Amino acid sequence: MAEQVYTVASDSETTGEDKSQPSFPDVAIGIDIGTSKCSVAVWNGHQVELLKNTRNQHGMRSYVMFKDDNLSAGVTGGATRENAHEERDILSGSAIFNMKRLIGRTDTDEVVQASKALPFLVQTLGIGVRPFIAALVNNMWRSTTPEEVLAIFLLELKALVEMHLKHPVRNAVLTIPVAFSRFQQTRIERACAMAGLHVLRLMPEPTAVALLYAQQQQQLMHDNMGSGIEKIALIFNMGAGYCDVAVAATAGGVSQIRALSGCTVGGEDILQNTMRHVLPNFDSLYAGQTMDRIKSMGLVRIATQDAIHKLANQESVEINVDLGNGQQVSKVLDHSEFEQVNRAIFEKCEKIINQCLVDAKLVPEDINDVILVGGCSRIPRIRSLVLGLCKKEVSYKNVDALEAAVSGAALEGAIASGVTDPSGSLDLLTIQATPMNLGIRADGDGFAAIIPRNTTVPARRDMLFTTTHDNQTEALIAVYEGEGERAEDNHLLGYFKIAGIPPAPKGSVEISVCMDIDASNVLRVFAGVVKPQGPAIPPFIEVRMPTLDDGHGWCGQALAKMYGKTLDLAVLPKKLQP
Amino acid sequence: MAASFASTASVVPSCGAAGARRGGRFVARASAVAMAPALGTTARTHYEVLGVGTAASRGEVKAAYRRLAREVHPDAGGRGDEGFIRLHAAYATLADPDERARYDRSVARPAPARAVGFRPRRWETDQCW
Numbered sequence: 001m002a003e004q005v006y007t008v009a010s011d012s013e014t015t016g017e018d019k020s021q022p023s024f025p026d027v028a029i030g031i032d033i034g035t036s037k038c039s040v041a042v043w044n045g046h047q048v049e050l051l052k053n054t055r056n057q058h059g060m061r062s063y064v065m066f067k068d069d070n071l072s073a074g075v076t077g078g079a080t081r082e083n084a085h086e087e088r089d090i091l092s093g094s095a096i097f098n099m100k101r102l103i104g105r106t107d108t109d110e111v112v113q114a115s116k117a118l119p120f121l122v123q124t125l126g127i128g129v130r131p132f133i134a135a136l137v138n139n140m141w142r143s144t145t146p147e148e149v150l151a152i153f154l155l156e157l158k159a160l161v162e163m164h165l166k167h168p169v170r171n172a173v174l175t176i177p178v179a180f181s182r183f184q185q186t187r188i189e190r191a192c193a194m195a196g197l198h199v200l201r202l203m204p205e206p207t208a209v210a211l212l213y214a215q216q217q218q219q220l221m222h223d224n225m226g227s228g229i230e231k232i233a234l235i236f237n238m239g240a241g242y243c244d245v246a247v248a249a250t251a252g253g254v255s256q257i258r259a260l261s262g263c264t265v266g267g268e269d270i271l272q273n274t275m276r277h278v279l280p281n282f283d284s285l286y287a288g289q290t291m292d293r294i295k296s297m298g299l300v301r302i303a304t305q306d307a308i309h310k311l312a313n314q315e316s317v318e319i320n321v322d323l324g325n326g327q328q329v330s331k332v333l334d335h336s337e338f339e340q341v342n343r344a345i346f347e348k349c350e351k352i353i354n355q356c357l358v359d360a361k362l363v364p365e366d367i368n369d370v371i372l373v374g375g376c377s378r379i380p381r382i383r384s385l386v387l388g389l390c391k392k393e394v395s396y397k398n399v400d401a402l403e404a405a406v407s408g409a410a411l412e413g414a415i416a417s418g419v420t421d422p423s424g425s426l427d428l429l430t431i432q433a434t435p436m437n438l439g440i441r442a443d444g445d446g447f448a449a450i451i452p453r454n455t456t457v458p459a460r461r462d463m464l465f466t467t468t469h470d471n472q473t474e475a476l477i478a479v480y481e482g483e484g485e486r487a488e489d490n491h492l493l494g495y496f497k498i499a500g501i502p503p504a505p506k507g508s509v510e511i512s513v514c515m516d517i518d519a520s521n522v523l524r525v526f527a528g529v530v531k532p533q534g535p536a537i538p539p540f541i542e543v544r545m546p547t548l549d550d551g552h553g554w555c556g557q558a559l560a561k562m563y564g565k566t567l568d569l570a571v572l573p574k575k576l577q578p
Numbered sequence: 579m580a581a582s583f584a585s586t587a588s589v590v591p592s593c594g595a596a597g598a599r600r601g602g603r604f605v606a607r608a609s610a611v612a613m614a615p616a617l618g619t620t621a622r623t624h625y626e627v628l629g630v631g632t633a634a635s636r637g638e639v640k641a642a643y644r645r646l647a648r649e650v651h652p653d654a655g656g657r658g659d660e661g662f663i664r665l666h667a668a669y670a671t672l673a674d675p676d677e678r679a680r681y682d683r684s685v686a687r688p689a690p691a692r693a694v695g696f697r698p699r700r701w702e703t704d705q706c707w
Contacts, residue, residue, distance in 0.1 A: 037623055230640060250642055251640070251641075252644050252645075252648075253648075254643075254644045254647055254648065258645075415653070416653070429647060429648055429651055429653060430653070431647060431651065431652050431666075456666050456670075458652060458659035458662055458663055459663065460659070460663060516659075518652070519651070519652035519659060519662075520654055
């Protein structure tokens with residue numbers, strides 16, 4: 001594995017400090033930052049080892065507790081036994097959790113809106129800027145940011161790993177949801193830089209599982225002296241915050257990601273739906289977030305969570321919560337009710353599985369193994385839904401639902417650090433695909449996808465555009481990422497202007513926009529005039545994306561207001577292309 | 579078209595050569611026997627990139643792709659992205675029966691060259707897609 005030459009990004013905050021080579025064998029650690037729980041693993045020279053915290057847990061609750069001037073994260077969970085945080089404390093308003101759902105999102109985002117039902121403060125103004133989040137400290141809301149909370153958590157996690165390995169740790173491979181935008185990825189890198197970690201790779205969660213599967217298949221093949229028959233796996237990963245699907249073709253230690261799809265539904269939505277069902281006036285009761293309300297909602301949350309867990313193994317469950325002031329919640333919840341309440345979520349899961357199969361150009365019969373991972377994969381309805389769509393009786397048995405992603409990340413960490421293993425168990429390669437369309441605004445408010453989703457990376461594609469006005473000398477290249485048909489339905493990654501276009505009738509100038517994703521998943525956009533040619537043409541422009549340093553939902557609108565259609569481009573019709 | 583080549587050739591030294599290669603059509607020293615992997619700038623057709631004969635089965639195409647990916651993918655020690663991008667383009671075309679048929683026809687009867695837009699640095703091939 002060639003050491004990736006680190007490019008100094010224009011966004012200097014994400015690149016952090018100098019990259020001096022440490023003297024110890026620096027094997028990148030694998031981190032799975034879950035919405036609910038986090039885990040860390042490292043290649044110990046022979047195999048992947050999951051690290052435990054002082055409370056002997058592999059999965060550590062993802063939160064940071066703000067108390068007086070003390071901050072403590074879920075890695076140690078309050079450090080000592082007498083200070084140990086209980087779920088009640090975490091739901092008291094003093095802890096920030098679900099960072100992965102909040103990071104890099106604007107206050108108009110529906111995921112942020114849904115997060116207002118959490119016990120800490122999530123305040124939105126609905127204008128497309130980052131939400132205001134705060135933790136309750138001494139009866140006062142103290143502000144923080146998702147990046148800061150995540151950095152505090154990662155700092156504690158890093159200390160745990162260093163204590164275990166007895167040497168400093170610098171590099172990490174992190175798993176991320178498929179649905180994460182490139183802007184959100186920069187926020188994760190930012191949080192890591194704040195914690196002194198250099199991100200070697202951000203890996204979509206199901207692709208980390210695919211890597212683990214590839215390793216297991218290769219091991220099996222070695223043992224049986226079998227032939228390198230291609231195996232197709234569908235990986236379904238659903239945690240508290242996100243749901244991801246990947247289809248991977250594996251043979252000879254090469255895991256080729258055929259398709260990825262993801263969405264922002266998860267256990268948190270299931271929990272909130274169920275809470276609202278158990279307590280129909282949840283929202284009005286919770287409005288205002290007074291101290292006693294936060295406390296009673298915490299109790300409802302714990303009881304509902306517990307009930308959902310129990311429903312995995314029993315037909316019905318009784319929920320009893322004393323809300324105080326003589327108010328009591330008492331309800332028997334059974335499977336059919338639970339499934340009815342969460343129907344929209346299950347439908348969303350079905351949709352992304354089907355989409356993934358279509359994108360991979362496969363039918364259920366092509367699938368050899370269905371791998372179910374993530375906390376929500378324990379929900380019977382989810383299991384039957386995924387297996388049913390894939391026409392399988394049983395799921396793949398050889399992975400742990402909660403540890404597969406972090407194990408894959410640690411494998412990737414070892415491979416990316418150049419570690420080799422005599423037994424060949426690191427002789428693996430993942431060929432990634434890009435999960436979302438990448439393109440620019442063109443033809444009015446349209447979105448021209450230059451690199452379509454599920455294109456194998458590294459990738460490079462170009463497309464020709466033309467002017468929309470006579471004698472148009474400037475054009476705006478607004479780069480978006482997403483699945484929407486209109487540009488504004490997608491994530492704006494950045495924009496720049498091409499100036500000095502030679503005056504000509506509309507439609508006669510040719511402007512090439514080329515997008516390049518390298519093996520480290522860095523996106524570069526190149527643009528310039530290719531027709532007419534000559535010395536009077538300005539040089540091409542190369543821009544590393546994203547350039548936006550905040551998820552400003554209103555940048556696109558501001559540009560539209562300022563320039564109208566004067567800088568618009570149109571896709572050059574194919575028939576005019578030579 | 580020729581002008582566009584000339585003006586971008588300074589950015590991309592191999593573009594001129596690529597144009598010349600188009601004329602010197604290939605083919606059919608076909609045999610199912612895999613040819614030596616012809617990576618690097620000498621590769622011409624998708625079959626040559628993959629090092630397979632024109633009669634290679636889909637399984638052989640896939641196997642060759644995987645084997646070569648382990649050499650040219652940047653994560654596997656390959657230098658730069660070009661080698662892999664070209665390898666994948668060859669695989670994507672030949673692993674899809676329709677695409678392959680179209681490609682075979684186009685190679686047998688050369689179509690006019692496609693528009694060459696701006697090509698960023700490190701560009702080496704005209705066969706990407």
